[in-house]
Amino acid sequence: MSSTATTRPNGLALFILPSALLFALFFFLPIGLMAVMSVLTGNPVVMPKVAFTTRHYARMIGDPFYFEVIWTTIRIGLVTTLVALLIGYPLAHWMARIKSRSGHALLLMAVLAPMLTGIVVRTFAWMTLLSDKGVINETLISLGLISQPLKLMYTETGIVVGLVHIYVPFMVLTLTGVIGRIDERLEQAAENLGASPLRAFIEVTLPLSLPGILAGSLLVFALAISAYVTPILLGGFQIMTLPILIYQQISANFNVGFAAALGIILLMISLLLVIAYNRALGLVSGQRELQ
Amino acid sequence: MMKALGFLSRRRFLTASASLGIGTIAAPYVARADDPTLRITGWGGKWGEVMKSEIGPAFESEFKCKLQIDSAFPYLPKLQASSRSAPIYDVMHTNSNEQWAAAEMGLVEPKIDAKLVPNLADVYPYAISDKIVGVSIFTSAIGLGMRTDKGYSGVTSWKELWDAKYNGVRGGYVIPVNSLGQAFLMMCGTLFGKGQTDLDAAYMALEKLKPIKIVDFTGAMEKMLLSGEVGMCVIHDSGIYRYDGQNQPTDFISPSEGVLSLEQVLTITPGSKMKELANAYVNYMLRPEVQKRLAETVWYSPANRKVKLDPKYDAKLLTTPEKVSKLIQVDWKWYNERKDEIDQRVNRIFRA
Known part of the structure; x- marks a missing residue:
C-alpha cells in the first residue's frame, strides 16, 4: 500500500507542472538569455565568432553618467511608491472598512476606472493638463496669475504624477485585501484599553497591514522603475531612466549586449532593494518570518 | 426541414457547413499559397495607406507575388535578431543612418546592381552617391x-x-x-x-x-x-x-x-531567397509613375529625374538639379x- 502511494504521481505536482513550465519558459529563460548576452560580444545564434567579454559592464562602471541614470530611475521608483502608498492607504482602509455594499462598489469602480483606459491614453491626458499649452498653464495665464507657463512637464515631478495615477490602483487593491482581513475587534480592544483611535491604528492596524504595504510597495516600485511610456512622454526625453536607455541601445545603437548588461543591473538593483526593504519591514514589524 | 431534404442528416449538414466556412476563410490563402512572398519594411500613415491600397497591390498583380509589409518600427533590431541565411526581410526601407549601420553589420548589401535595376540610371546622383548604402528612392x-x-x-x-x-x-x-x-x-x-x-x-x-x-x-x-x-x-x-x-x-x-x-533608402538583404523579386521591387519603386503617386501623397521629393509632378508639388519639392544641389548629405559611416x-x-x- 505504502509503495503504491510512493510511486503514484503526485496530482498536485502534475497540476502545477504547466504553470511551472510556463514560468520557466517565459521568466527564467529570457532572464538567463539576457545574462548570457550581457557577457558576449554578439549574438551567437546569428554571428559566427562570438567571445566572452566584460566590456559592457566596464563601460557602465567607467562612466558616471550611467550611475546617474540608475539613481534617477531608483529615485523616481521610490518617490512614486511613497506617494502611491500615502494616497492608496487611506483609500484602501476606507474600502476595507466601509459598511455599505453600494459604497464599496462605488469606491471599487472609482479605483478600477482608470485601469480600463490604456497607459498611453492616460499619459496623453496628463500631457494635455501639464504641457505649456495645457489646461493648467492656460487657465493660470488667462486668470493673470502667471505670465510664463509653469514647468510642469519634462520634470521628475511630472513623471511621478503620471506614474502615481497609473499605479495607485495596484497599491489600493493589494492593501484592501490585507486590511479587510484584520479583525476590527483588535482595534476596538485597544480603544477599550484606553488607546486613542490614532494610537490604535498606529499600534494595531498599521503593523498588521505591513504585509500588504510590502506587497503593494514592491509591486508599484517594480512597475515604476520599469516604466517606459510615461517617463518618455512626461519627461520629454530630458529625464533619462534605465528603460529608456535600454530601448535606445536596442532600437538605435543596435547594441544588444550593452542593453542586456543594463537590464541585468536594473534587475540586480531591484532584487537588492527588495531584500533590503523586506528585511527593514520585518524588523520594524517584528515579524521576522516576512524575510 | 431536415426530414424534407431526406438525404441531408444533421451531422452531414453541420460537417458541410463547417467545411464551407473554413473553405471560405482559407480560400484566399490557399489560392495564393504558391505565390512567392516578398518581405519588406515601410512606414505607416499616408505612406502605408497608399502602399496598401494602390502601390502594393499593383506590384503583387504584376509580379504574381505577395507583398508582406512590416511597418512596426524599429526594423533593424528585428533584422539583426534574424538568421543571416534566412533574414526576416528581403528589402529593407529605412533612413540612411540605419542603412549604414545595417551595411556595417553585413545585414544588407551595400550597393544595388544597376544591371538588375534599370531605373537606377535615371536617379539623381545623390541617390546613389558614396554617402548612400543601397538607393535613395525619395528624399526630404x-x-x-x-x-x-x-x-x-x-x-x-x-x-x-x-x-x-x-x-x-x-x-x-x-x-x-x-x-x-x-x-x-x-x-x-x-x-x-x-x-x-x-x-x-x-x-x-x-x-x-x-x-x-x-x-x-x-x-x-x-x-x-x-x-x-x-x-x-x-x-x-x-x-x-x-x-x-x-x-x-x-x-x-x-x-x-x-x-x-533625409533619404528614404532601399537595400536588399544578402541572405534573401527572393533576390530577383527584391530587385524588381526596387526597380518598381523607382518607376516614374510610382514615384509621382507617392511623392504627391506624402510630399517626398522623388529620386527619379524623369518624374513630372503637378505644379503644386513641383513648386515646393526638390525636382530639378538646381534644387537638388542644395541638399547636404551626412557622412553616416563616420x-x-x-x-x-x-x-x-x-x-x-x-x-x-
Whole structure:
C-alpha cells in the first residue's frame, strides 16, 4: 500500500507542472538569455565568432553618467511608491472598512476606472493638463496669475504624477485585501484599553497591514522603475531612466549586449532593494518570518 | 426541414457547413499559397495607406507575388535578431543612418546592381552617391519649421534657431534615436565649427540651444508645431507640406546654408531567397509613375529625374538639379563609428 502511494504521481505536482513550465519558459529563460548576452560580444545564434567579454559592464562602471541614470530611475521608483502608498492607504482602509455594499462598489469602480483606459491614453491626458499649452498653464495665464507657463512637464515631478495615477490602483487593491482581513475587534480592544483611535491604528492596524504595504510597495516600485511610456512622454526625453536607455541601445545603437548588461543591473538593483526593504519591514514589524 | 431534404442528416449538414466556412476563410490563402512572398519594411500613415491600397497591390498583380509589409518600427533590431541565411526581410526601407549601420553589420548589401535595376540610371546622383548604402528612392529636405502667427519673420538662416526669442518654444529631437536630430548635430558642426565632423563645436552649439523641447519622432514635432507648443523647430519639409490646404499657420524655411537630406533608402538583404523579386521591387519603386503617386501623397521629393509632378508639388519639392544641389548629405559611416560617444554626450547635454 505504502509503495503504491510512493510511486503514484503526485496530482498536485502534475497540476502545477504547466504553470511551472510556463514560468520557466517565459521568466527564467529570457532572464538567463539576457545574462548570457550581457557577457558576449554578439549574438551567437546569428554571428559566427562570438567571445566572452566584460566590456559592457566596464563601460557602465567607467562612466558616471550611467550611475546617474540608475539613481534617477531608483529615485523616481521610490518617490512614486511613497506617494502611491500615502494616497492608496487611506483609500484602501476606507474600502476595507466601509459598511455599505453600494459604497464599496462605488469606491471599487472609482479605483478600477482608470485601469480600463490604456497607459498611453492616460499619459496623453496628463500631457494635455501639464504641457505649456495645457489646461493648467492656460487657465493660470488667462486668470493673470502667471505670465510664463509653469514647468510642469519634462520634470521628475511630472513623471511621478503620471506614474502615481497609473499605479495607485495596484497599491489600493493589494492593501484592501490585507486590511479587510484584520479583525476590527483588535482595534476596538485597544480603544477599550484606553488607546486613542490614532494610537490604535498606529499600534494595531498599521503593523498588521505591513504585509500588504510590502506587497503593494514592491509591486508599484517594480512597475515604476520599469516604466517606459510615461517617463518618455512626461519627461520629454530630458529625464533619462534605465528603460529608456535600454530601448535606445536596442532600437538605435543596435547594441544588444550593452542593453542586456543594463537590464541585468536594473534587475540586480531591484532584487537588492527588495531584500533590503523586506528585511527593514520585518524588523520594524517584528515579524521576522516576512524575510 | 431536415426530414424534407431526406438525404441531408444533421451531422452531414453541420460537417458541410463547417467545411464551407473554413473553405471560405482559407480560400484566399490557399489560392495564393504558391505565390512567392516578398518581405519588406515601410512606414505607416499616408505612406502605408497608399502602399496598401494602390502601390502594393499593383506590384503583387504584376509580379504574381505577395507583398508582406512590416511597418512596426524599429526594423533593424528585428533584422539583426534574424538568421543571416534566412533574414526576416528581403528589402529593407529605412533612413540612411540605419542603412549604414545595417551595411556595417553585413545585414544588407551595400550597393544595388544597376544591371538588375534599370531605373537606377535615371536617379539623381545623390541617390546613389558614396554617402548612400543601397538607393535613395525619395528624399526630404531638413530645415526649419515655423509658426506664421507669432510674428516671427525674416528667418533665413539655421542660426536663427539660437535666438533667445525662441526660448520655451524651440523644438528639436532626441539625437540618439532620430535621424533629423543626428543630421542637425552635424549641421551644428558646419555652422559653428570647421565642418560636419567638428563635434566639439556642435556640442557647444547644442548646449546653447537650451531650453529646447525634444521629441523622438517627426510626427510628434508636427503635432507640437500645430498645437503651438513649439514655434520654431528642426523639421523636414514633408512634415509641413503634408498639411497643405488645411490652412495651418505653419511654414517651412530652407535655410541659406543649405538643407539636410533625409533619404528614404532601399537595400536588399544578402541572405534573401527572393533576390530577383527584391530587385524588381526596387526597380518598381523607382518607376516614374510610382514615384509621382507617392511623392504627391506624402510630399517626398522623388529620386527619379524623369518624374513630372503637378505644379503644386513641383513648386515646393526638390525636382530639378538646381534644387537638388542644395541638399547636404551626412557622412553616416563616420557618424555611426562615433555614435556611442556622441549619444553619451548629447544625453548629458539635454538632461533636465
